[in-house]
Amino acid sequence: MDITIKDVAMKAKVSIATVSRVLNQSKPVSQAIKQRVLEVVEELEYNPNPVARSLIMKESKLIGLLIPAIENTYISIFVGAIEEELFKNNYTTLLCNTKRDLDIELHYLKLLKEKYVDGVVLLTSSPKPQQIEFFENHAVPVIFASHTDTEGRFASINIDEFQAAYDATKFLLESGHRKIAFFGGPLAYYQIVQRLEGYKQALKEYGIEYDDKLFYEQDYDIESGYRSGMKLFNNDELPTAIFCVSDMVAIGAIRAAEDSGLRVPEDISVMGFDDIPIAGAYRPALTTVRQPVYELGVQAAQMLLRQIQDKENYVKEARIVPHEIIERGSCRKVTNNTQGGKL
Amino acid sequence: MDITIKDVAMKAKVSIATVSRVLNQSKPVSQAIKQRVLEVVEELEYNPNPVARSLIMKESKLIGLLIPAIENTYISIFVGAIEEELFKNNYTTLLCNTKRDLDIELHYLKLLKEKYVDGVVLLTSSPKPQQIEFFENHAVPVIFASHTDTEGRFASINIDEFQAAYDATKFLLESGHRKIAFFGGPLAYYQIVQRLEGYKQALKEYGIEYDDKLFYEQDYDIESGYRSGMKLFNNDELPTAIFCVSDMVAIGAIRAAEDSGLRVPEDISVMGFDDIPIAGAYRPALTTVRQPVYELGVQAAQMLLRQIQDKENYVKEARIVPHEIIERGSCRKVTNNTQGGKL
DNA sequence: CTGTTAGCGCGTTCAC
DNA sequence: GTGAACGCGCTAACAG
Numbered sequence: 001m002d003i004t005i006k007d008v009a010m011k012a013k014v015s016i017a018t019v020s021r022v023l024n025q026s027k028p029v030s031q032a033i034k035q036r037v038l039e040v041v042e043e044l045e046y047n048p049n050p051v052a053r054s055l056i057m058k059e060s061k062l063i064g065l066l067i068p069a070i071e072n073t074y075i076s077i078f079v080g081a082i083e084e085e086l087f088k089n090n091y092t093t094l095l096c097n098t099k100r101d102l103d104i105e106l107h108y109l110k111l112l113k114e115k116y117v118d119g120v121v122l123l124t125s126s127p128k129p130q131q132i133e134f135f136e137n138h139a140v141p142v143i144f145a146s147h148t149d150t151e152g153r154f155a156s157i158n159i160d161e162f163q164a165a166y167d168a169t170k171f172l173l174e175s176g177h178r179k180i181a182f183f184g185g186p187l188a189y190y191q192i193v194q195r196l197e198g199y200k201q202a203l204k205e206y207g208i209e210y211d212d213k214l215f216y217e218q219d220y221d222i223e224s225g226y227r228s229g230m231k232l233f234n235n236d237e238l239p240t241a242i243f244c245v246s247d248m249v250a251i252g253a254i255r256a257a258e259d260s261g262l263r264v265p266e267d268i269s270v271m272g273f274d275d276i277p278i279a280g281a282y283r284p285a286l287t288t289v290r291q292p293v294y295e296l297g298v299q300a301a302q303m304l305l306r307q308i309q310d311k312e313n314y315v316k317e318a319r320i321v322p323h324e325i326i327e328r329g330s331c332r333k334v335t336n337n338t339q340g341g342k343l
Numbered sequence: 344m345d346i347t348i349k350d351v352a353m354k355a356k357v358s359i360a361t362v363s364r365v366l367n368q369s370k371p372v373s374q375a376i377k378q379r380v381l382e383v384v385e386e387l388e389y390n391p392n393p394v395a396r397s398l399i400m401k402e403s404k405l406i407g408l409l410i411p412a413i414e415n416t417y418i419s420i421f422v423g424a425i426e427e428e429l430f431k432n433n434y435t436t437l438l439c440n441t442k443r444d445l446d447i448e449l450h451y452l453k454l455l456k457e458k459y460v461d462g463v464v465l466l467t468s469s470p471k472p473q474q475i476e477f478f479e480n481h482a483v484p485v486i487f488a489s490h491t492d493t494e495g496r497f498a499s500i501n502i503d504e505f506q507a508a509y510d511a512t513k514f515l516l517e518s519g520h521r522k523i524a525f526f527g528g529p530l531a532y533y534q535i536v537q538r539l540e541g542y543k544q545a546l547k548e549y550g551i552e553y554d555d556k557l558f559y560e561q562d563y564d565i566e567s568g569y570r571s572g573m574k575l576f577n578n579d580e581l582p583t584a585i586f587c588v589s590d591m592v593a594i595g596a597i598r599a600a601e602d603s604g605l606r607v608p609e610d611i612s613v614m615g616f617d618d619i620p621i622a623g624a625y626r627p628a629l630t631t632v633r634q635p636v637y638e639l640g641v642q643a644a645q646m647l648l649r650q651i652q653d654k655e656n657y658v659k660e661a662r663i664v665p666h667e668i669i670e671r672g673s674c675r676k677v678t679n680n681t682q683g684g685k686l
Numbered sequence: 687c688t689g690t691t692a693g694c695g696c697g698t699t700c701a702c
Numbered sequence: 703g704t705g706a707a708c709g710c711g712c713t714a715a716c717a718g
Contacts (some may be wrong), residue, residue: 004711011693020713027714030687050457051397052711055694060394065438070426071620076419083413083440087447092454095408095438097426104430111435114393222624251624258626277414281565281594283601283626347695363697370698373703395695398710431708 003032003044007206012040023048029342054116063304064112064120066096066105074219074293075123078145081297082121091118100130119304121145125191136285141307144235145300147190148203148318155307157300157319159291161191164323165198165243168271168289171325172241173206176334177269179239183213183249185226192245199243220245225252233260240334247272250286252328269331285328292321314333346387347521355383362605366391397459397648404527406647407455407463409439409448413588415563416619417589417636418466421488424640425464434461445471452477462647464488468534471541491661498650499665500643502634506532508541511614511632514668515584516549518676520612524557526571526592535560535588542586545619563588568595576603583611583677590615590622590635593629593673612674628671 008015014033021027022037022174029037047143054060065084067075083093094117109131112120119141122131127147135142135154144156146238163206172180200210216231218224225244232238234254244250254264264270264284272288273281279286299319307314309328352359357376364370365380372380383389397403406429410418426436427501437460439451452474452668455463470490478485478497487499515523525542528535543553559575561567568587575581576599587593593615597607607613607627615622615631622629642662650657 006711016712017687017689017691017714021688024713028687033651033688047453047457049398049711051394051459052694053713054710055392055398055696056713058694068421071416071420072415073414073419076416076422077414079419079438080413080440083438084442086453087440092458093421093438095426095436097423097430099427108430110390114390115435116394125525130617220618251621255624276622277565281598347696348697349695358700359696360705360707361703364704367697371703376703392695395710398695398712399697402708543694 002049003046003136005046005048008037008040008044008046011044012037020190023096039340057120058116060116060140061091062094062115062117063091063301064094064108064117065123066098066120067123068098068125069220070095070097072231072246072248074274074291077276077293078123078297081294082281082301085298085301086305089301091305096120100263102130106130106134106222113138113140119143119308121300121304122147125185126189141304141311142306143304145296148320149316150317150318152316155314155316155318157296157303157321159296159323160320161194162198162201164273164289164291165195166202167323167325168196168243168273169199169202170205170209172243172269172271172331173202173208175241175269175331177239177241178206178208179211179214179241181216181232181239181242183216183218183225183244183253185218185220185224187217195245214239218249220248222248222252222255225249225254226256227252229253229256230260233257233262238262238268241331242268243271243273245273247274247276247282247286249273251278251282254282254284254330265330266330269334271331275326277294279326280328284325286332287323287331288326289327290324291322295320345392346389348389348391351380351383351387351389354387355380364533379496398602401459402461403459404434405437405458405460406434406644407437407439407460408466409441409463409581410452410466411441411468412563413438413440415589415591416621417617417634420619420636421466421640425638425644428644429648429685432644445473456481456483462486462651464643464647465490468528468532470533477485484647484654486643486647486650488639491663492659493661495655495659495661498646498659498661499655499670500639500646500664502639502666503663504537505541505544507616507632507634508538509545510541510666510668511586511616512542512545513548513611514543515586515614515674516551518584518612518674520578520584521549521551522554522557522580522584524571524575524585526559526561526585526587526596527570528561528563528567528588530560537570538588550665557582561583561592563592565591565595565598568592568597569599570595570616572599573603576600576605581605581611584674585611585613586616587614588616590625590629590631592616593631594621594625597625597628597673608673608675612677614674616668622669623671627673630671630674631669633667633669635666639664 008019022029022034061109100107123145148158149156218228250270259260272286275288275290348359365372365377441448460471466488491501492499559571593613615629618631618633
């Protein structure tokens with residue numbers, strides 16, 4: 001059987017309250033006794049039972065981490081950063097992979113509250129009303145990542161989605177491209193609508209009208225990019241560039257191009273998003289917009305921790321981290337403004 | 344304030360003991376009362392506090408998942424499978440990313456025990472003595488993944504590492520390759536020594552002597568593959584094929600080949616391991632040995648759960664799951680037995 | 687400063 | 703069948 005505070009108290013010939021006090025430094029204890037207790041603790045290798053502690057303190061040193069997918073490298077790096085930072089601060093991570101399923105999300109949220117998690121990190125490109133409601137009703141600290149809460153109700157950290165898409169599109173425009181497809185995710189994700197807006201804005205500044213038929217609504221993975229690509233390349237008039245919502249989508253698009261007899265970037269330029277490790281190792285190497293994932297995770301964890309430790313006067317911050325265009329080989333400059341086309 | 348068993352008892356005009364009985368079906372309760380209690384539970388949306396429950400039951404519905412890295416796609420898919428299966432069975436996953444650091448591993452193990460986790464999944468290519476010791480001393484159910492416990496002390500699930508490497512090497516041999524490099528991980532990992540043995544065995548059967556200089560001891564990521572490649576390609580006499588311990592290493596190796604003016608597979612064949620999603624989308628597409636990661640994760644979770652539910656008479660199983668050689672474009676057949684060489 | 691006591695929320699004897 | 707009472711291990715009043 002494990003040893004408890006009682007054992008320590010007996011062996012040190014003090015009350016359990018005293019033991020508790022020296023361990024938590026909650027009340028002054030005489031040096032002599034303190035010393036004795038500490039020795040016994042050492043000797044018995046005593047560790048306070050965190051469960052019993054949770055029951056009273058209503059805290060658990062547990063943080064819930066809700067993510068939409070885990071196989072996605074971008075996300076797994078984020079998860080790694082969060083976990084690392086939390087571990088450093090003596091918190092443990094409860095992994096909740098929701099697969100974007102609302103039922104699972106809600107189920108997990110309820111479960112997390114019951115387990116007295118001290119806070120939750122919500123990685124979501126689009127918080128659902130029920131999630132908002134949950135955090136408004138229950139006072140558990142939360143931070144949104146990959147989504148900026150514009151209403152100041154919750155702490156959040158993210159890149160500027162609009163600006164990132166704007167910059168990416170402008171980069172393509174400045175490279176001479178005039179017809180640019182957008183391989184996006186579901187418009188149900190706020191992230192996608194913001195990026196789409198940025199894309200439109202850049203187009204507009206170049207006097208180009210937004211063309212609905214150049215927008216493809218799929219998902220973030222390779223298959224999505226491939227599907228969108230196969231559809232697009234089936235048309236007669238091809239764009240000269242494609243802006244993708246993720247590097248995986250870009251890779252899928254490149255694969256589709258290849259299967260359609262198109263070369264990247266000679267026949268068509270493809271731009272990614274995220275800059276995951278494979279982006280630089282893929283061939284052609286991906287021109288992409290980098291998100292500082294790791295830093296994003298670390299800062300998210302820190303912001304959450306600060307919120308937990310300073311519950312009263314923590315001011316909710318909507319932090320924006322910088323993105324960056326990374327030029328590599330999957331995009332090229334075009335001089336004449338001809339349409340791309342099949343061979 | 345949250346509602347407790349007391350509230351339910353009062354509203355249903357019964358004792359808390361009765362409420363507990365109907366909820367846990369631990370003792371017979373009259374139909375009428377049972378009904379009433381259930382209604383009140385419904386009405387109040389009562390949920391037993393899992394922390395209080397843990398304190399008494401010494402169980403937590405928590406499972407610890409120890410992994411050596413998270414950014415690795417192979418691992419994150421594994422993690423996803425585990426989490427999904429556990430969630431289905433009402434268990435929550437505690438994510439412990441150890442980064443192969445023994446201190447972190449031990450720290451986490453201690454922490455998990457204190458939190459009364461009901462079991463742990465240990466993904467490790469090489470369990471350390473301290474880990475073994477831990478599980479021998481503390482009766483917490485555990486399953487080893489990516490490692491087969493040959494001594495029958497613990498449940499385990501894995502592919503046959505020796506056989507997989509043997510098959511891969513033989514595949515290369517049958518394709519006409521005679522000089523095959525091995526881009527491996529640290530020999531401190533049991534997994535690596537087993538694969539190396541399989542590789543040697545296949546070589547032996549073809550009457551080829553093992554050449555120490557063709558073994559490169561690095562890690563599992565792209566950079567490792569690149570490093571090994573750059574070293575290897577700096578020599579005069581090049582092998583015609585490379586067997587890599589992971590797809591990422593293979594990609595790194597291909598990159599190094601490219602930077603050295605070598606074409607894959609024309610000048611050199613490169614074989615991967617794992618068959619992660621990018622393996623098929625990369626160019627050249629990776630010939631690799633597939634591990635059924637997802638299935639491996641699901642089964643690991645199931646085996647652990649069975650062990651937890653049937654603690655007494657669970658017989659520890661060392662399950663082997665099948666691997667498979669996947670032929671794609673990164674390896675080619677060679678007819679004449681000339682050495683590969685620089686252009 | 688230190689010990690005694692009362693819970694935290696729940697499962698479980700033990701009497702009735 | 704059902705309820706009162708105890709205890710899981712610990713923290714936080716409350717006395718002294």
